[in-house]
Amino acid sequence: MTNSSTNSAQQSILDNVLGALLPFAPLLIAIVFVIGVLVALHYILLAKQSHLTSEQKLPRQVGMLVLTIVGAVVIAMTLPVSESTRNQVIALIGVLISGVIAFSSTTMVGNLMAGIVLRVNRPFKVGDFIKVEGYSGRVTEMGLLDIEIQTESRELIAFANTLMVNSPVSVTRASGAIVSVDISLGYDIHHSIIEKHLLVAAENAELTEPFVQVVGLGDFSVSYQISGLLTEVKSLLSARSRLHKAVLDSLHNADIEIVSPGFINQRPQPDGLKMIAKMPHQATQEETSPEDVIFDKAEEAEKKEKSKESLMQTIADIDAKIAESEGEEKAALKNKKATAEAQLSALVQTKTKEG
Incomplete structure (x- = not known):
């Protein structure tokens, strides 16, 4: 009788424990399933792909974040509570996510979201010439939180991704950029003559499709602008300098003075002498590229x-x-890979x- 009573008591306790744990079975199954799926996906998408850069991992990390939120909602739906309480928990998760998004404009999350926008739209890439907030230079890095550019003075400046999204950004097209030089000359020379020599200067500066515009008529001078297409945008700084030199050489070789009409030189000079720099007869030295x-x-x-x-x-x-x-x-290809x-x-x- 004693053994039978003991067995009955133990069976009763076991039944009570199982009865108490049974409502938690769906929750435990959901937790194991969600954690298992997330761990497996993390290994496949991130841990195993060690060769990926942070920029390439970003879409996968965002996907894992979304799946984690979905997993949290799935676990909340299996809680052994009343339906109203379950809905409150799910609503709380939604409020937390909404709060993070609402405050993202001034936080790290805002820069992260702006970084996602930049990578989806791809308005520029590493190596491009851009201009933003009065600064111009080439993009050196596109991070998760900021963009770094190297300016013409070799400085490195980092801009928050939110600034890059909210501010106008000028991007020099990889197919070519327009290089221009403005110059003012007197009214005593017809514009057709000036245009001819400026076009020659643009060709000597290795620019394609050159064109000349009269951009201003001042009280004492005419303002011209010579422009041309530079296909190799990496040499943008060199091309500007080269065009300035070519304009000087072309006009001076044509015996055209580049000087203000109000120019006064106090030194006595013979009549008819023009202030034009002469080309030296020594061999020109090979120029170094400042972009390097x-x-x-x-x-x-x-x-x-x-x-x-x-x-x-x-x-x-x-x-x-x-x-x-x-x-x-197949073995050779695997070795090559x-x-x-x-x-x-x-x-x-x-x-x-x-x-």
Whole structure:
């Protein structure tokens, strides 16, 4: 009787425990399922892809964030509480998310969301010439929270992503940029003669499709603007300097003075002498490109970005060939892929250390 009573008591306690835990079964299953799915996706999308840069990981990280929120809602729907309480919990999650978004304009989340917008719209990329808030230069980095540019004085300036989204940004097109020079000349020379020599100057400066405009008629001089298309935008600074020199040479070689009509020289000069600088007869020295010094970081960043894209495309092509190959050819392709992945990983690690 004692053993039977003991067994009955233990069975009763076990039934009570199981009865108490049974309502929590859906919750436990949901928690295990959500955590398992999130861990597996994190390993597949992020942990396993060590060669991806922070910029390439951003869409995957955002996707994981969305899935985490969905998982939290799924867990909340399985809570062993009344329907009204469950709805309140789900509403609380929605309020928290809404609050984060509402305050995102002045917080780190705002810059993160602006960074997502910039990567979706892609108004510019690393290496492009841009102008924002009175600053101009080449883009060196596009981070999760800010954009860094290198100015013409070789300074590095970081702009918050929210500023880049809310402010007008001028981007020099990769297909070419217009280079212009303004110059004022007297009324004593017909504009057709000036136009002819300015067009010659633009051609000597290696600009295509040049054109001349009369932009102003002053009291003492006429304002001209000579413009041309520069297809190699990386040499924008050199092209401007080259056009200025070409304008000087073209007008002076045509015996046209570039001087104010009110010019007065107190030194006695023979009649008919014109103030024109003569070309020296010595061999001209080869000019160095100022862009190599000014935009060194931007140039290096652009080269690494192109190398990274090339390696990723190579890996994708190899994957496509591996699926169609067999035997020794497949093994050789796998070795080639491993080499490309090692190069890509080394490139990403170098960029991370420099950052």
